[in-house]
Amino acid sequence: MGALETATEAGRPGLPDLFTGFLKIGLMGFGGVGPVARHIIVAERNWLDDRAYAELMGICQALPGANTVNAAVMLGDRFRGAAGALTCVFALMAMPLLSLVALANIYDAVSGHPLAQVALTGAAASAAGLILGTAARLMAKAGLARWAWLMAAAAFLAVGVLRLPMLPSLLVLVPLGLAAASLGARRL
Amino acid sequence: MERGVLGQLVVTFGTISLMAIGGANAVVPEIHRQIVEILGWMDAPTFARLFAIAQTAPGPNVMLASIVGWHVAGTGGLLVATAAMLLPSSVLALVCSRGLRRFGDNRIVRVVTLALVPIALGLMLASGAVAALAADAGLFGFAITAATAFVTYRSKVNPLVPMAAGTAVYVAAWSAGLL
Numbered sequence: 300m301g302a303l304e305t306a307t308e309a310g311r312p313g314l315p316d317l318f319t320g321f322l323k324i325g326l327m328g329f330g331g332v333g334p335v336a337r338h339i340i341v342a343e344r345n346w347l348d349d350r351a352y353a354e355l356m357g358i359c360q361a362l363p364g365a366n367t368v369n370a371a372v373m374l375g376d377r378f379r380g381a382a383g384a385l386t387c388v389f390a391l392m393a394m395p396l397l398s399l400v401a402l403a404n405i406y407d408a409v410s411g412h413p414l415a416q417v418a419l420t421g422a423a424a425s426a427a428g429l430i431l432g433t434a435a436r437l438m439a440k441a442g443l444a445r446w447a448w449l450m451a452a453a454a455f456l457a458v459g460v461l462r463l464p465m466l467p468s469l470l471v472l473v474p475l476g477l478a479a480a481s482l483g484a485r486r487l
Numbered sequence: 488m489e490r491g492v493l494g495q496l497v498v499t500f501g502t503i504s505l506m507a508i509g510g511a512n513a514v515v516p517e518i519h520r521q522i523v524e525i526l527g528w529m530d531a532p533t534f535a536r537l538f539a540i541a542q543t544a545p546g547p548n549v550m551l552a553s554i555v556g557w558h559v560a561g562t563g564g565l566l567v568a569t570a571a572m573l574l575p576s577s578v579l580a581l582v583c584s585r586g587l588r589r590f591g592d593n594r595i596v597r598v599v600t601l602a603l604v605p606i607a608l609g610l611m612l613a614s615g616a617v618a619a620l621a622a623d624a625g626l627f628g629f630a631i632t633a634a635t636a637f638v639t640y641r642s643k644v645n646p647l648v649p650m651a652a653g654t655a656v657y658v659a660a661w662s663a664g665l666l
Contacts, residue, residue: 423624
C-alpha cells in the first residue's frame with residue numbers, strides 16, 4: 300500500500316493540528332523546507348512513519364510543483380479531505396508570504412541606493428551559485444544511469460543553453476524519459 | 488492596478504505551475520523567458536535580484552512567482568501569482584493522491600520518478616545558469632557564483648550562509664574599488 304495508507308496509529312490529526320504543524324514548517328524553513336518538513340511530520344507530530352514519509356515524498360517528486368506544497372495537499376486531504384488540503388497549504392504559505400512582503404518592502408525602500416544595488420547584484424550572483432551547487436549535489440547523489448545523464452544534459456542544453464521554450468522541450472523530453480525509464484525499470 | 492496584468496499573471500504562472508518538475512527551481516528559465524523577454528515587465532538584473540530575495544525568504548521555492556507578481560502589480564499581484572502557481576499543481580496532486588489511494592499502484596510512481604528526476608536536475612542546472620547570466624554581475628560575479636556553488640556542493644551548511652558570504656565579498660570588492 301502507498302504512503303497514504305500507512306500513517307502511524309496516532310489517529311487522524313484535526314484541522315488545528317494540521318494548521319499549526321504546517322505553519323511551523325513554513326516558518327522554520329529558512330534556506331529550504333525539506334528537512335524541517337520531515338522533522339515535524341515524522342518526529343514531532345507522528346503523522347507518518349519514516350517509510351510512509353519517504354513514499355509520500357516519492358509521489359510528490361513525481362508531480363509538478365514544490366514537494367512540500369504537494370505533501371501539504373496530500374496529507375491534508377488524507378486526514379481531513381479538501382478542507383484539510385486547503386488548511387495545510389494556507390498554513391504552509393502564510394508565514395513565508397508575510398516574510399516575503401517584508402523583504403519586498405525593504406527592497407523597495409533601498410533599491411535606489413547604490414550600495415543596495417551592489418549588494419543585490421552580489422546576492423543575485425550568489426543565489427545562482429546556490430542553485431547550481433544544489434543541482435550538482437543532487438546529481439552526484441542520484442546515482443543516475445547513463446540514459447538519465449543524457450536526459451539531464453538534454454534538458455540543460457535545451458532550456459539553459461539554447462533557451463528553448465519549456466513546454467515543447469518537456470513534450471519531447473518527458474516521453475523520452477518515460478520510455479527509457481520503463482525499459483530500465485523492467486530490467487530491475 | 489490593471490486587470491490585464493493580473494489576468495496575464497494567472498495565465499503565465501498557471502501554465503508554468505504544471506511544468507514545475509521538482510518545484511519552481513526548475514522553471515526559472517521559463518519564468519525569465521516569459522516575464523523578461525516576452526512580456527518585458529522587468530530587465531534581467533531586476534529579475535535576478537527578485538530571484539535572490541525569494542531565495543532568502545523561508546518557505547517553499549514557489550515564492551519566485553509571488554515576488555514577481557508583487558513587483559509588477561503589488562499585493563494583488565503577489566496573491567494572484569502565488570495562487571496561480573499553486574493551484575494547478577495542487578489540484579493535480581489532489582487528484583493523483585485520491586487515485587493512488589484507490590489503485591495503490593507504486594510501479595507507475597516509480598517509473599515516472601525515474602523519468603523525471605534527471606530532467607528536473609538538468610532543468611535546475613539550467614535555472615542556475617540563466618540566473619547567473621541574468622545577474623549581470625561581471626567576471627567577479629561569475630567567480631562569486633562559482634564559489635557559492637562549490638561551497639553548496641561540498642558542505643551541508645545552511646544555504647543562507649554561502650549566500651550571505653558571497654554578497655558580503657561582492658560588496659567588499661566594490662567598496663575596495665575592484666569592480
